[in-house]
Amino acid sequence: xxxxxxxxxxxxxxxxxxxxxxxxxxxxxxxxxxxxxxxxxxxxxxxxxxxxxxxxxxxxxxxxxxxxxxxxxxxxxxxxxxxxxxxxxxxxxxxxxxxxxxxxxxxxxxxxxxxxxxxxxxxxxxxxxxxxxxxxxxxxxxxxxxxxxxxxxxxxxxxxxxxxxxxxxxxxxxxxxxxxxxxxxxxxxxxxxxxxxxxxxxxxxxxxxxxxxxxxxxxxxxxxxxxxxxxxxxxxxxxxxxxxxxx
Numbered sequence: 001x002x003x004x005x006x007x008x009x010x011x012x013x014x015x016x017x018x019x020x021x022x023x024x025x026x027x028x029x030x031x032x033x034x035x036x037x038x039x040x041x042x043x044x045x046x047x048x049x050x051x052x053x054x055x056x057x058x059x060x061x062x063x064x065x066x067x068x069x070x071x072x073x074x075x076x077x078x079x080x081x082x083x084x085x086x087x088x089x090x091x092x093x094x095x096x097x098x099x100x101x102x103x104x105x106x107x108x109x110x111x112x113x114x115x116x117x118x119x120x121x122x123x124x125x126x127x128x129x130x131x132x133x134x135x136x137x138x139x140x141x142x143x144x145x146x147x148x149x150x151x152x153x154x155x156x157x158x159x160x161x162x163x164x165x166x167x168x169x170x171x172x173x174x175x176x177x178x179x180x181x182x183x184x185x186x187x188x189x190x191x192x193x194x195x196x197x198x199x200x201x202x203x204x205x206x207x208x209x210x211x212x213x214x215x216x217x218x219x220x221x222x223x224x225x226x227x228x229x230x231x232x233x234x235x236x237x238x239x240x241x242x243x244x245x246x247x
Contacts, residue, residue, distance in 0.1 A: 100176075102134035102191040104151050105236065107172070107244050108159075110217065111200045118223075120214035126228045127216055129236065130159075137191040144171050144193070151195045159210060161201045169197035173243040177235060192236070194244050220245065 106129060108117040118127035132154055134147055152169050155161040174193045202208075207216045223229050223237055230237070 100137050100189045100191055102137035102193075104132045104134050104147055104193045104195060105240075106130040106132075106151060106155070106169075107194060107196045107240055108155075108161075108202075109196070109198045110202070110204065111198045113204075114220075115217040116220055116223065117202065118216050118218055120216065124232060126232060127218070127226075128233065129240070130154075130215075134191070134193060139174070144174075147171070147193055148195070155197060155199075159202065161197070161199045165197060165199040165201060169195050172196045173239070175239065175243075177239075179235060192239075194240065196244055 106117075108130060109115065110117075117130060119130045120126075121128045132151065135150065136143060148169065148171055152166045155166040155169060156163060172194050174191070177190045177192060179188060179190055202215075204217070207214065209215070218226075220241070224241070
């Protein structure tokens with residue numbers, strides 16, 4: 001079992017900043033006693049003012065006391081609800097060192113029109129570039145050859161792209177990307193390999209299905225202005241334009 005954790009300083013700083021308000025100490029006995037004494041003193045002072053016919057000042061004291069009680073109670077409730085134990089914090093810190101996610105992304109273009117294929121992702125309820133989880137995030141020529149072979153197999157077996165076109169699929173670019181995961185509420189490190197291939201084997205209708213999975217062709221300019229794509233996937237689109245399509 002590996003007892004070492006490799007953590008990026010920037011990721012750790014962001015995590016601690018994000019969880020700052022949740023890292024709270026339980027109220028000590030002294031703090032609780034001080035709050036109770038302050039409340040008793042406030043009640044006594046308010047009673048004395050009412051007895052002395054200082055109704056206005058007494059009312060002000062009661063009003064101030066009510067606000068103080070509300071703030072104190074809300075603080076206690078917040079502490080109870082959002083307190084972060086050392087076990088939870090350790091688990092999140094440990095996750096920083098094990099959150100690298102390797103994916104193979106495919107830029108599949110129509111040979112004639114250069115439109116780009118996307119696949120509908122039910123989880124995100126949006127159109128994404130076809131992708132597959134990579135076998136590893138290791139770099140180097142051997143790993144790249146392995147992933148290239150897996151992508152070519154996917155193109156042929158899943159999309160029905162013929163061997164001739166699939167064989168032309170090449171790795172265009174790879175990069176590590178740090179991105180905030182909305183679903184998991186944490187920053188993750190992704191290792192993306194971008195593969196590019198052109199084909200005329202797929203249906204040319206704007207939207208079609210293969211084995212129950214929906215696919216759609218897009219002009220790249222339309223992907224750049226699609227609101228949902230820009231909201232959730234703008235980094236990928238920018239990288240494809242800069243590093244892949246510009247080749």
